[in-house]
């Protein structure tokens with residue numbers, strides 16, 4: 001383990017361009033439930049049963065109850081040591097880019113620079129009916145929300161969480177930023193099960209372009225076999241240990 005941490009630190013130290021991709025595992029130590037872990041089920045639903053336009057169309061109240069539950073949980077969570085190390089690197093390395101799948105905004109709260117939130121934020125809402133003003137979205141951090149399901153303040157229609165659901169395309173500029181970030185010297189994928197595309201493809205794109213690729217995760221994932229270095233452990237433990245070797 002120590003050798004791996006040393007190697008990773010050396011690679012990061014020598015990198016001109018560092019890209020970090022994060023998933024729910026980075027927020028696990030903050031108390032945010034992951035999607036596919038043991039705590040991933042809400043009532044008896046999986047994320048794939050709720051985080052779709054079809055599920056919302058069928059039962060907006062049920063989907064909003066799930067998001068209201070996640071918002072309440074996350075409101076009581078703070079960034080952990082993993083968020084803090086990533087934020088510090090984003091401030092220190094001039095060409096460090098952070099791409100996150102997380103919608104909890106804990107990277108934002110930790111002060112991360114150059115951050116692309118490819119799945120949006122659960123603290124932002126947009127108009128489900130797609131009215132011109134509401135489509136741009138708005139921020140609402142109230143917990144609990146004033147009404148469930150919430151309404152669009154512009155047209156009075158139904159509001160939705162401004163997150164990317166299964167079957168929906170990423171916002172063009174976010175996808176572009178994520179793809180551009182694969183042109184780097186070191187690509188770190190941290191705390192993601194590496195099965196949801198296009199995020200899961202980024203590490204492979206980076207490797208094809210010559211980056212040194214490394215994964216930090218509690219367990220093996222589909223990416224583990226292809227990255228140059230796989231470190232098994234909690235991100236909140238591993239990242240501070242790498243940071244102290246830099």
Ligand code: OAD
Nearest residue numbers: 023024025028034035036047101191192193217218234235
């Ligand atoms: P998952 O819940 O699929 O995976 C979390 C990963 O984090 C797993 O591989 C765990 O082994 C790992 N993990 C858990 N605790 C950890 C820790 N302390 N340190 C390091 N790793 C840890 O979450 P994501 O990969 O983020 O999409 O899921 C991808 C997307 O699927 C999410 O953004 C969400 C979801 O459905 C949308 O909502 C569109």
